[in-house]
Amino acid sequence: MTSGTVRVRFAPSPTGFLHVGGLRTALFNFLFARNTGGKFILRIEDTDRARYVEGAVQNLINTLKWSGLDYDEGPDAPGNYGPYVQSERLDIYRKHVDVLLEKGTAYRCFCTPERLESMRKEQEKKKLQPKYDRTCLRLSAKEIEDNIAAGKPFVVRLKVPDGETIRFSDIVRGDVEFMSERVDDQVLLKSDSFPTYHLANVVDDHLMEISHVIRGEEWLSSTPKHVLLYEAFGWKLPKFAHLPLLLNPDKSKLSKRQGDVAVEDYRDKGYLKEALVNFIALLGWNPGDDREIFSLEELGKGFSLEKVNKSGAVFNVEKLNWLNFQHLRRKPDGNVLSMLKDHLAKTGIGSTRYSDAYLLEVIAAMRERVSFIKDFTEKSPYFFLPPNEYDPAVVKKRWKPQSAEYLKKLGDEFLKLENPQKQDYENALHRTAESLNVGNSELIHPLRLAVSGMGEGPGLFDIVSVIGKEETITRINSAIERIK
RNA sequence: GGCGCUAUCGUCUAGUGGCCUAGGACGUCGCCCUCUCAAGGCGAAAACACGGGUUCGACUCCCGUUAGCGCUACCA
Numbered sequence: 001m002t003s004g005t006v007r008v009r010f011a012p013s014p015t016g017f018l019h020v021g022g023l024r025t026a027l028f029n030f031l032f033a034r035n036t037g038g039k040f041i042l043r044i045e046d047t048d049r050a051r052y053v054e055g056a057v058q059n060l061i062n063t064l065k066w067s068g069l070d071y072d073e074g075p076d077a078p079g080n081y082g083p084y085v086q087s088e089r090l091d092i093y094r095k096h097v098d099v100l101l102e103k104g105t106a107y108r109c110f111c112t113p114e115r116l117e118s119m120r121k122e123q124e125k126k127k128l129q130p131k132y133d134r135t136c137l138r139l140s141a142k143e144i145e146d147n148i149a150a151g152k153p154f155v156v157r158l159k160v161p162d163g164e165t166i167r168f169s170d171i172v173r174g175d176v177e178f179m180s181e182r183v184d185d186q187v188l189l190k191s192d193s194f195p196t197y198h199l200a201n202v203v204d205d206h207l208m209e210i211s212h213v214i215r216g217e218e219w220l221s222s223t224p225k226h227v228l229l230y231e232a233f234g235w236k237l238p239k240f241a242h243l244p245l246l247l248n249p250d251k252s253k254l255s256k257r258q259g260d261v262a263v264e265d266y267r268d269k270g271y272l273k274e275a276l277v278n279f280i281a282l283l284g285w286n287p288g289d290d291r292e293i294f295s296l297e298e299l300g301k302g303f304s305l306e307k308v309n310k311s312g313a314v315f316n317v318e319k320l321n322w323l324n325f326q327h328l329r330r331k332p333d334g335n336v337l338s339m340l341k342d343h344l345a346k347t348g349i350g351s352t353r354y355s356d357a358y359l360l361e362v363i364a365a366m367r368e369r370v371s372f373i374k375d376f377t378e379k380s381p382y383f384f385l386p387p388n389e390y391d392p393a394v395v396k397k398r399w400k401p402q403s404a405e406y407l408k409k410l411g412d413e414f415l416k417l418e419n420p421q422k423q424d425y426e427n428a429l430h431r432t433a434e435s436l437n438v439g440n441s442e443l444i445h446p447l448r449l450a451v452s453g454m455g456e457g458p459g460l461f462d463i464v465s466v467i468g469k470e471e472t473i474t475r476i477n478s479a480i481e482r483i484k
Numbered sequence: 485g486g487c488g489c490u491a492u493c494g495u496c497u498a499g500u501g502g503c504c505u506a507g508g509a510c511g512u513c514g515c516c517c518u519c520u521c522a523a524g525g526c527g528a529a530a531a532c533a534c535g536g537g538u539u540c541g542a543c544u545c546c547c548g549u550u551a552g553c554g555c556u557a558c559c560a
Contacts, residue, residue: 051559153558196558197560216554217555220489244489252552292496309496311490311553314496316496318510319511322510366522367523379522394520447519448520455521457522461519
């Protein structure tokens, strides 16, 4: 592998669902790879058996695929750096821990969780920084051997050097530095001999030749530990880029409780993947011009880490809704048709009840009025079922005592039409209004209410010509009954 | 508490010392269009957290304050 090749990874922990913040991290990695001609890798960080969730990995993969972020290497995309699931790499981590132990840059710790707990409490009480007190670092070789022989459980900790300033450069944030005194002797290998995130992450990033570590800002504070690990192993540091956090409306880190955080939630609510991806791309990044609507390809073209913001971004659903509208209206009729049919099947109206030609007419009429596929049935149910009730507010405003008579005449006029087109209905209405000596609107509004049950929607003659002459007359007659 | 990061309209953001009487987008409001509702067009309200420097000149650079957030586990 050439050193100039970009290799980035999305390394989620499978906790049940894909978090939108995770999707954003994945997206930025993906876009960076696309933009630089590099590789995008999916690696599953499942080193916490306490948080094991059945089916989480598959779910994660499905959701990532739904969003369109294809990866070059991953659990189900073989590459030369596998396996891509950390629980299948346990022996690798143990070997690397042995190296550290031998070098003396790590040490075994036999302290019990209870002791650690009380130590921490004590430190907090004294307002000291909670930090391992290095009791086990002072163990003699003999004591260590005896402990091991006695079968005492232990963890392996990183031996953080004293008095060092740990510096690294972050592409997003510039130079960052930490005093090593502030860095805890991090556990690298747990007592169940699984690695912690810190160890597994560094080992894998090195072994998988990851060139750029692009992850959320919550990792910035633990980066010095990682830097120390790279140094302990004698490995070259990757480039770091810590992305700003996605925030709740109250500016705290985006979480459940304050709305939906699972990508699946948005998918299930009818958001288009194009809209979601477009939206989260704009959270923390901008193209440098006034464009707002992007396809994945377009995002990939213009993306650069240098244009990533430093501050957190509130996840604002209003704009996402607008983007969904924008992307939906850009979809070809054929795509909208099949989505509409799926939706119709789900709502019980049935996908085969209406011809494609009919549905296409509905789509043409509603194009400018829907942000979601579900809006077709929610905003214009009258295309699928006759109104079973009439909006009371509109009834009050539009149905006058004489409306029944007007509608009767209008229905009679429509009845005479042969294979009418939109314009024919309109002409018929004009004729009727003239003979009645009333304004067109005296007929238009009552008719709209009669055929749709509501006071808003596409042009009246569009509605009428879509549902057809027979249905229109039927609905007129039902309405007349209701007005009487 | 400690450490770290951040700080432009309600929200997403442009802005890299003079182009800023701070631009765009979502949302909000008004007008136009109009058979209604949208869409579309036009317009409005709306921000540089504060205080010191540096400079001929700061939204832009430095320092401090304040605020917010993150981390502070044998979780990631």
